[in-house]
Amino acid sequence: MLTLTSVTKRYGALVALDGVSLEIARGEFFGLLGPNGAGKSTLMSLVAGLRPPDAGTLTLDGAPLSARRADTRRGLGLVPQNLALYPKLNADQNLRIFGELYGLRGADLRGRIDEALAAVGLSDRRHDPVKNYSGGMQRRLNLVAALLHRPKLLLCDEPTVGVDPQSRNAIFEFLQARNREGLTIIYSTHYMEEATRLCSRIGVIEHGRILALGTLDTLLAALPFEEEIRFPAGPATAGLVEQLAGHGAIATVDGLHRFRPKPGYPLSAFYGLTEARGLPDRLFVSQRPTLEAVFLHLTGRNLRE
Amino acid sequence: MKAVFVLVRKDFALLVQDRASLSLTFIVPFALIYLFGQIFGVNRPDPGPRGIPLAVVNASDRPAAARLVEALRAEKTFRVVTDYVKPDHTRRPLTEADLTPMIHADEFHFALVIPPDVIRTDRLGLHLKIYSNPRNEIETQVVNGILQKTIFSNVPQLFAQAGRERAVALIGASSFARFNQGIADAVAQAFGGDADRIRRRMEEGEAGMRRLDLDGPDAAAADPSASAAAAGAPAPATGAGAPAAAPPNLLARIVQIDDVQVVGKEVKSPQATLLVGGWAIQFLLFALTTSATALFYEKDHGIFHRLLSAPVTRGDILWSKFIYGICLGLIQLLVLFTAGHVLYGIEILPYLGWLIVVCLFAAAACTSFGMLLASMVSSPDAARGIATFLILLMSAIGGAWFPVSLMPDFIQRLSKFTLVYWSMEGFSRVLWAHAHLAELLPVLGVLGGIVAVVMAVAVWRFNRGTLFD
Numbered sequence: 001m002l003t004l005t006s007v008t009k010r011y012g013a014l015v016a017l018d019g020v021s022l023e024i025a026r027g028e029f030f031g032l033l034g035p036n037g038a039g040k041s042t043l044m045s046l047v048a049g050l051r052p053p054d055a056g057t058l059t060l061d062g063a064p065l066s067a068r069r070a071d072t073r074r075g076l077g078l079v080p081q082n083l084a085l086y087p088k089l090n091a092d093q094n095l096r097i098f099g100e101l102y103g104l105r106g107a108d109l110r111g112r113i114d115e116a117l118a119a120v121g122l123s124d125r126r127h128d129p130v131k132n133y134s135g136g137m138q139r140r141l142n143l144v145a146a147l148l149h150r151p152k153l154l155l156c157d158e159p160t161v162g163v164d165p166q167s168r169n170a171i172f173e174f175l176q177a178r179n180r181e182g183l184t185i186i187y188s189t190h191y192m193e194e195a196t197r198l199c200s201r202i203g204v205i206e207h208g209r210i211l212a213l214g215t216l217d218t219l220l221a222a223l224p225f226e227e228e229i230r231f232p233a234g235p236a237t238a239g240l241v242e243q244l245a246g247h248g249a250i251a252t253v254d255g256l257h258r259f260r261p262k263p264g265y266p267l268s269a270f271y272g273l274t275e276a277r278g279l280p281d282r283l284f285v286s287q288r289p290t291l292e293a294v295f296l297h298l299t300g301r302n303l304r305e
Numbered sequence: 306m307k308a309v310f311v312l313v314r315k316d317f318a319l320l321v322q323d324r325a326s327l328s329l330t331f332i333v334p335f336a337l338i339y340l341f342g343q344i345f346g347v348n349r350p351d352p353g354p355r356g357i358p359l360a361v362v363n364a365s366d367r368p369a370a371a372r373l374v375e376a377l378r379a380e381k382t383f384r385v386v387t388d389y390v391k392p393d394h395t396r397r398p399l400t401e402a403d404l405t406p407m408i409h410a411d412e413f414h415f416a417l418v419i420p421p422d423v424i425r426t427d428r429l430g431l432h433l434k435i436y437s438n439p440r441n442e443i444e445t446q447v448v449n450g451i452l453q454k455t456i457f458s459n460v461p462q463l464f465a466q467a468g469r470e471r472a473v474a475l476i477g478a479s480s481f482a483r484f485n486q487g488i489a490d491a492v493a494q495a496f497g498g499d500a501d502r503i504r505r506r507m508e509e510g511e512a513g514m515r516r517l518d519l520d521g522p523d524a525a526a527a528d529p530s531a532s533a534a535a536a537g538a539p540a541p542a543t544g545a546g547a548p549a550a551a552p553p554n555l556l557a558r559i560v561q562i563d564d565v566q567v568v569g570k571e572v573k574s575p576q577a578t579l580l581v582g583g584w585a586i587q588f589l590l591f592a593l594t595t596s597a598t599a600l601f602y603e604k605d606h607g608i609f610h611r612l613l614s615a616p617v618t619r620g621d622i623l624w625s626k627f628i629y630g631i632c633l634g635l636i637q638l639l640v641l642f643t644a645g646h647v648l649y650g651i652e653i654l655p656y657l658g659w660l661i662v663v664c665l666f667a668a669a670a671c672t673s674f675g676m677l678l679a680s681m682v683s684s685p686d687a688a689r690g691i692a693t694f695l696i697l698l699m700s701a702i703g704g705a706w707f708p709v710s711l712m713p714d715f716i717q718r719l720s721k722f723t724l725v726y727w728s729m730e731g732f733s734r735v736l737w738a739h740a741h742l743a744e745l746l747p748v749l750g751v752l753g754g755i756v757a758v759v760m761a762v763a764v765w766r767f768n769r770g771t772l773f774d
Contacts, residue, residue, distance in 0.1 A: 045610070048610070048613075048614040049613070049614060050610055050613050050614060050773075051774070073614060073615060073616050074616060076614060077614075078610060078611060078614035080607035080610045080611055081607060082605075082606050082607030082608075082610075083606065083607070084606060084607040084608045084610060084611035085606075085608075086315070086318075086319060086608070088319055088322040088323055089315075089318055089319065089322060093318055097311060097312075097314075097315045097318075098611065098615070100307075100311045101308055101311055101312075101612065101615040101616065101617055102615055102616065103307070103616070129322070145611070146611070149615075155614075
């Protein structure tokens, strides 16, 4: 459905996107995972037609995506990172404006507004100024404003920033429901749990490059370890860290050592060392690697650094 | 194009929801016109300054000097101070020695001294002394002008007496007396009357002056004392030397000026008609610059991203702002002129059509100025700061504060490059000169040219800038 081929975008000397190639199929819920400044918003803005690429091509259903082509843009919906709403106007007025910009009029527009507000539980507040809404309500309105014209592809640029857990959950369920109905979604985030929960496929992006691309399972399977053992960093475990050198990778994040054994290194050997050092078992937590481990493995740093 | 109108309607919806903007559009103009009108004394029957403190020290014992003091008291421009109030609240007449310390103490800025030698024998004319602190140039000019007018209008006898005493000094008292007696004898012989009485009246400097002081063709008949003097009859009991009522228009009777007003004589509220245009355009510039800086709000809240991801172009956004600005400006100008009509009687209804046309062009020029400003800065605060400077500058040199004709040549040439000047010129041509299309075309052409150039630069700047990033 959406194809990016060797897309590059520069801002002066900064290369925001560096030869990104990507293909997104119809009905996918694609997650773009990366820290702030990785290039997620730039990629979103290029797909949304907000700015042109310096090199490479973008096509939607085979047609070039261009800022000048209104027909291709009718197939897109953008949920910007900011609350792109008029706070002094009410929900009804906001949706009417955005609907009319897509050429919707009359009963059709009224029907879609009713439907959208009902879907995000704002029907009874439709005549209240948006500035009087809670943050979560504003986010929900921000979301449905991009769907009024029923786009084929929805671009969500970190749409849950600053949202309480309850509203976040409501947004997730809403998006999952739309995706089940066939809407293709590109969802950029730096929250691994969001990408893990929502996305059928994930692209890990850093410094303008896609470092890894695949389903969660394929990304995890690509890791050179199956288990990760976490234990507190400190004098008590310093000797153990020295002994583990050569048997796997050790990274230290947020005061915790993360030991990823080399393939074939038996965990019994690890626990033999801890026992010999008199370290209690409760210090050690063994778990299957997560998306965070994937990012750490790919970049050498934590996603939230 | 549909997107443009959706966005214009959106801006009006925002205006309706914003009480501050609504009051700025519909209520503030009325308050502004009312206040400015009061400040400038529009439609007051006798506009002009009032109550400027003027200390007067009369050290002369001549009756005409007392008459001058009374004339100054009658002049509304002045509040005449003749007494010094002592710390114990008792009063005594001001002396010349009091003046300098009192002017230093800022009790008044001007003082007139009528010295004992107000009429001198060593030179022709009067001798008066003025003490001043001319810290306000306009006030100084007003005081000097009104003082001169009052002196020349109210004390013709002093001039006559000054002339008589100068003549005595030059030819001697006996020669002067013989000369006067000769004239008096000739008058008595030709017209009748008592030659001695006629001579005395001449020597007092009264003869003939009262005729000049009186209004109307029947002045002599209306003034029994003058008639009596001329006829040698006894004067009525007003008494020689008693201060008479100040004659108001001696100069006007000496110099007849036929004032033929060619343009604007049928304007009902001339002062307001000329002033309101300047206030209106200045207000509009501030209002529309604020409106243009709303672009920054939409940028900062990511609204442009949402709009530009829809079938909306940058051009649509800029055009919508431009059209909205013109509509808002047109409404505000019409509200301002309506306020002028309601409060000060400016006649707008007979000229409404052309007034709307000029307002449309003026609003477009002001909007383009606001958009140019928004395109050249990176934040609304910066826009407001620069706008204040530029608007005040344009208003000053464009003639919104003072007539351009009072400014130096260089500034007069510069003013032609301001939209304030051409907007005011347009208002003036419609409301003052009642001009029609042919006379308005040059003004509209210049305003249209300003709009085209300024908007071209603004759009170019917007496309090169970061507003839509």
